[in-house]
Amino acid sequence: MTSSKKTATVIVLGGPSGTGKTTIGLMLADKLQCPFVEGDSLHPAENINKMGNNIPLTDTDRWPWLTQISRQSVQAAVASTTSHLSVVSCSMLKAIYRDYIKSENPFLQSDDVAVKFVFVFLHCRFEDGLKRVGGRESHFFKADLTKSQYDIMEIPAGDRILGLSPSGSELPIDTTNKKPEVILTEILEKLAYFKALE
Ligand SMILES: Nc1ncnc2c1ncn2[C@@H]1O[C@H](COP(=O)(O)OP(=O)(O)O)[C@@H](O)[C@H]1O
């Protein structure tokens, strides 16, 4: 019997502050003709206040935000009748956050919709990230917090990496000294090579 399940794919573009999530995310969504969800817009006010006061978020602060990241990005992908795709930006620094995003998929138990998450993790040298965050005007996330992100960051490794195992769904991208256009091409080539969007 063939499955009549509708499939939708969410590309979660992650990495620490200043690594290019918003810049590359907008370009990727434009290229794939799909909606882009800005993860920063999904924080509760308390999280924005905390980060604005240079206080790093705790796991407890992050769970409700990650729930919204999952729900909003999945809804956007399912609603996109042309591409069945969406791109969402979210730092998703630890492996447990990536797992949590998967677990909060609103169609997890659905017989009608199958959702796939592909986690593309952008990373660069601490000094470069720091410089880029410092150059951003009027953003609630200040450079002082960048160190706290590098302290806990888990770049995908081992059998989590796309293509290394059937369960692998994560793709690390080193953005050091690469222009946004070059990074975009690398992401698209790797997604195609691993047949990640099929
Ligand atoms: N590959 C890159 N090379 C140089 N500058 C970049 C690159 N990617 C992003 N930037 C710049 O760095 C700053 C932070 O980028 P942004 O996309 O807001 O990062 P994030 O969303 O990950 O915090 C912006 O001013 C952006 O123009």
Ligand SMILES: O=C(O)[C@H](O)[C@@H](O)[C@H](O)[C@H](O)COP(=O)(O)O
């Ligand atoms: O793009 C950025 O500058 C950061 O990613 C930031 O905007 C993001 O919302 C926080 O990083 C969330 O908190 P954590 O990254 O500490 O989970």
